[in-house]
Amino acid sequence: MARHAPYRFPLADGRFVGASHIVRDGYFHTRFPHPTERGKYVRAATGVAVPKSWKPTSSPPPDWHTETAKLIVRHYAVRNPLETTWDEAVAELSTANIRPKTLVTYKTAIANLRAVLPDTKGPSSITEELANRFARLYAAAPFKRGKASDAREYRRSPQTVYNAIANLSIVWSHFADLGYVKRRENPWEEVKRPKLPRRPPSVPTDDAFRVFFAWLEERYPGWELVRLFADVKMLSGCRLNDLCQVRSDQLRGDVLVIEAEQDKTHRERHIPLPSLLAERLRALKGPTFLWERYAEDTRQYRPGPARTDTFSPSVMYNAMKSIFRAYGRAHPEAKVKTHDLRKRAITLTSGKTQSVDKTAEALGLTAQTARKYYVEASRAFDGAEVMKEMADVLLLDRGENSDTILTRKEGS
Secondary structure (H helix, E strand, O other), X not given: OOOOOOEEXXXXXXXXXXXXXXXXXXXXXXXEEOOOOOOOEEEEXXXXXXXXXXXXXXXXXXXXXXXXXXXXXXXXXXXXXXXXXXXXXXXXXXXXXXXXXXXXXXXXXXXXXXXXXXXXXXXXXXXXXXXXXXXXXXXXXXXXXXXXXXXXXXXXXXXXXXXXXXXXXXXXXXXXXXXXXXXXXXXXXXXXXXXXXXXXXXXXXXXXXXXXXXXXHHHOOOOHHHXXXXXXXXXXXXXXXXXXXXXXXHEEOOEEEEOHHHOOOOOOEEEEOOHXXXXXXXXXOOOOEOOOHHHHHHHHHXXXXXXXXXXXXXXXXHHHHHHHHHHHHHOHHHOOOHHHHHHHHHXXXXXXXXXXXXXXXXXXXXXXXXXXXXXXXXXXXXHHHHHHHHHHHHOOOOOOOOOOOOOOOOOO
């Protein structure tokens, strides 16, 4: 995996170039990415001598920063950002502050664009006309899910086309930040998107969740770690990826802390846990990661050639997805997906607070996203009960002299 350069230098167009220092023959040199050749680096002497008191663990002196900034500006001055190729743009996009799974989605969207419009050279070559052409061709072109020549062909769903256009529109905002396209000229904003059927969010019944936990105990009897994981996800409403990467030191007493860099909305969350649940987590947590014991437990509960002795958050993520898929195959009549635990938490919390806004703030998402994708309104808000409570407020008190008195206070 590529290491990030420890120092960043700004260019006039708003981009940043990472650089690192090298010591050669008593002088500081600098190293930074080549402005036009992907995967290559510029190494240059700065003329700054290494002070006698300087230690290898120390930062380079200010003069090194000054001379490095000059070298970067000189090398990058000959480059026109609007002439950036697709490969260069994708490579630079990888250095942006984008979550890894989101970055994969963006790269897939760009790959699809390049496949449909192979003659385009880079981001700046996409006009509004070409963006509309992509949307038409992408929607009309069949695709195969297998590599065999006789594999069945499918048409892309309106949702798939809609997502592709939406993702490319977001990618263009990143390209604008990098100077690869002109700001305020996003060709995807005016592309006509497919109309999608409005599907209100739905959450599996509590009976379905009970079937899931019963199956989990039957399938993996005595495997406490996985049961605790599901309990914490159900209680916290965390996204699967966020919960998988929690470290052991984030369990602080009876509070689980989700750090800002782990949360999609970049907000720190503090999740109080029942004392017994927190106690069991402390007993099972690993040296580094909270769920690190999973790798060891698989010797007993999930043996096979695919298992690994080395834990990583991605191992836990893929394992939980696999376990929920296995449950879905065993109980298609009561399906529960990993994200349904989050939906349930958001829906039931909204019912308790009677406020989507308060719930969204507590569970780390926007109110708009909560309403659109998570809250099953009929379950969170009892309309009949609300109207019953509002009767005295909504009916107009017309006084005792009125011919018809619709409501009276008890005992009046």
